[in-house]
Amino acid sequence: MSPAALTITDATVDFGAGPVLDRVSLDVAAGEFVCVVGASGSGKTTLLNAIAGLVELDGGTVAVDGRQVAGPGPDRAVVFQDDAVFPWLTVARNAAFGLQTQGVAKAARRERVAEVLATVGLTGHEDQWPRELSGGMRKRVDLARALAVRPPVLLMDEPYGALDMLTKEKLQGDLDTIVSHEGMTVVFVTHDLEEAVFLADRVVILASHPGRVAAEVQIPFARPRDPELRLTPDFQALRGEVLHHLQAVAGPAGVAA
Amino acid sequence: MTAVTAPAPAATPRARKRPRVDVRRIALRAVVPVGLIALWCALSYGDVVEPLYLPSPTGMWEAFTQLRPDLPSAIATTVGMTLTGFLLGTVLGVGLGLLMAYSATARVLLSDALDATRPVPVFALIPLFLLWFGIGRGPQIALIALGTSVILGVTTLEAIRNVNPIHVRAALTLGATRGTIYRRVVLPSIFPHLLGAIRVAAAASWGLDVAAELIGSQNGLGYLMIVRQQYLDTAGILVVVVVYAVLALVLDRAIVWLERPLTRWTHRDQRAGVAASILGRA
Ligand SMILES: Nc1ncnc2c1ncn2[C@@H]1O[C@H](COP(=O)(O)OP(=O)(O)OP(=O)(O)O)[C@@H](O)[C@H]1O
Ligand SMILES: [Mg+2]
Numbered sequence: 001m002s003p004a005a006l007t008i009t010d011a012t013v014d015f016g017a018g019p020v021l022d023r024v025s026l027d028v029a030a031g032e033f034v035c036v037v038g039a040s041g042s043g044k045t046t047l048l049n050a051i052a053g054l055v056e057l058d059g060g061t062v063a064v065d066g067r068q069v070a071g072p073g074p075d076r077a078v079v080f081q082d083d084a085v086f087p088w089l090t091v092a093r094n095a096a097f098g099l100q101t102q103g104v105a106k107a108a109r110r111e112r113v114a115e116v117l118a119t120v121g122l123t124g125h126e127d128q129w130p131r132e133l134s135g136g137m138r139k140r141v142d143l144a145r146a147l148a149v150r151p152p153v154l155l156m157d158e159p160y161g162a163l164d165m166l167t168k169e170k171l172q173g174d175l176d177t178i179v180s181h182e183g184m185t186v187v188f189v190t191h192d193l194e195e196a197v198f199l200a201d202r203v204v205i206l207a208s209h210p211g212r213v214a215a216e217v218q219i220p221f222a223r224p225r226d227p228e229l230r231l232t233p234d235f236q237a238l239r240g241e242v243l244h245h246l247q248a249v250a251g252p253a254g255v256a257a
Numbered sequence: 258m259t260a261v262t263a264p265a266p267a268a269t270p271r272a273r274k275r276p277r278v279d280v281r282r283i284a285l286r287a288v289v290p291v292g293l294i295a296l297w298c299a300l301s302y303g304d305v306v307e308p309l310y311l312p313s314p315t316g317m318w319e320a321f322t323q324l325r326p327d328l329p330s331a332i333a334t335t336v337g338m339t340l341t342g343f344l345l346g347t348v349l350g351v352g353l354g355l356l357m358a359y360s361a362t363a364r365v366l367l368s369d370a371l372d373a374t375r376p377v378p379v380f381a382l383i384p385l386f387l388l389w390f391g392i393g394r395g396p397q398i399a400l401i402a403l404g405t406s407v408i409l410g411v412t413t414l415e416a417i418r419n420v421n422p423i424h425v426r427a428a429l430t431l432g433a434t435r436g437t438i439y440r441r442v443v444l445p446s447i448f449p450h451l452l453g454a455i456r457v458a459a460a461a462s463w464g465l466d467v468a469a470e471l472i473g474s475q476n477g478l479g480y481l482m483i484v485r486q487q488y489l490d491t492a493g494i495l496v497v498v499v500v501y502a503v504l505a506l507v508l509d510r511a512i513v514w515l516e517r518p519l520t521r522w523t524h525r526d527q528r529a530g531v532a533a534s535i536l537g538r539a
Contacts, residue, residue: 052430053430054430071429072429073430073432074430074431074432077430077431078426078427078430080427082423083423084423084424084426086427086442086445087523088446088448088522089522097431097433098431098432101431101433101437131522131523145431149432
């Protein structure tokens with residue numbers, strides 16, 4: 001499926017103790033990669049869940065290619081912050097889950113699973129159980145499962161937050177390659193500014209209490225991106241710009257978050 | 258003989274890590290059983306305790322040969338009754354649990370009742386059963402089935418409450434319907450818990466059978482026990498206890514053997530390394 005445009009209009013979410021998201025509006029073009037950064041508790045996960053249809057909006061709308069969403073669906077695949085691999089399925093069967101729910105025939109399913117496992121670098125691990133995998137490999141399974149259904153929109157919530165730097169950079173490079181090849185609309189939440197600038201076409205800075213879009217920074221680098229890009233002055237300048245926005249949003253009292 | 262060891266054949270990771278034969282461990286494990294048997298021999302052959310209270314090994318063997326003609330039919334009756342009650346109770350208990358998992362209405366209707374039933378000892382219901390159903394195989398099987406189904410119903414419900422919500426959310430975002438989530442997320446998630454509970458219920462069903470037979474039966478191991486008691490034949494009673502123990506063990510092993518291929522994904526057989534020195538190897 002080709003990438004879809006995502007339109008979030010005045011999204012408001014309130015769990016009962018004041019709004020967590022307050023009239024958040026965000027337009028993501030088809031094929032665009034948007035990273036969302038913000039302090040802990042600023043509502044990044046809530047925003048992603050609202051897009052995914054896992055959290056009900058108390059106001060506003062989310063639309064994919066103009067069609068308003070009402071609940072979760074495979075047009076918006078999610079890679080969660082926490083480990084969400086099904087431990088009772090092998091790697092290959094995990095990857096096949098979404099294809100199966102959509103009634104893809106067995107032969108086509110097998111072909112797509114092989115393809116997607118190759119994409120995330122898990123070829124040869126098809127028959128392993130998740131408990132036999134490292135944390136980084138399990139994240140790849142999560143990603144493979146989400147990619148398998150060729151989602152027009154991919155939502156990722158700090159997928160690499162718990163990984164070491166080298167594994168993280170490897171997976172970031174892989175994701176960049178995948179996105180460059182397949183063309184996908186991605187909303188990617190992260191705490192890591194370097195990760196955000198390396199992956200994104202645009203970085204969105206969320207302010208806390210209540211969560212709202214405070215600033216945006218365009219990242220103009222072409223894809224696929226070279227890991228060495230991180231060392232260039234242009235890259236570091238953009239990273240600094242994002243950091244300044246974040247500090248401005250946090251204010252003098254907010255740095256502790 | 259060569260000094261070079263042949264390279265191990267391409268072994269599975271598990272085979273490679275198989276623990277060596279641990280002599281000290283085996284010796285340690287033998288201490289308590291061997292000690293108990295020695296104590297038993299000393300007490301009974303040394304005439305420290307009267308045979309009425311503690312028969313000797315030879316006394317038990319004699320009782321066994323005496324009972325042998327009666328054992329086959331008694332075992333057949335008891336096994337038939339226990340297994341029937343156990344299977345009925347399992348189907349009923351798991352069925353109710355799954356129904357509650359699937360239907361919110363069923364959950365509201367039944368879960369309070371089940372939670373309230375949990376602490377009620379099934380044995381306390383025996384007089385009621387006698388009153389309502391009289392004596393005979395029917396009420397005995399019903400008692401076993403009731404006890405088993407309460408154990409399994411409660412566990413099933415509890416296991417369903419503990420299904421990791423993130424797995425449900427992941428399935429939802431992959432386009433799974435309610436039915437699909439039920440079959441492909443909820444069922445596999447609760448499976449290991451269910452199998453554990455089925456073992457507990459199987460063990461309990463033998464106890465329920467003894468109780469059921471004691472309240473009135475004309476055949477079976479429990480009945481045999483009452484008869485031996487009337488003859489003050491302690492050795493005979495103990496022989497029946499041993500038979501019960503062997504039957505319970507066989508059923509338990511059979512369940513473990515049947516479940517094995519279905520729970521390969523769990524950690525159960527992977528408890529090795531440092532954790533094993535604290536938790537022990539299962
Ligand atoms: N289900 C919920 N019920 C009540 N409050 C919630 C719920 N989920 C989130 N919140 C609150 O909403 C706020 C934003 O939470 P959210 O998880 O979206 O933050 P986040 O930006 O993802 O943080 P982190 O970077 O730590 O993951 C927090 O103050 C949190 O306490
Ligand atoms: Mg979060």
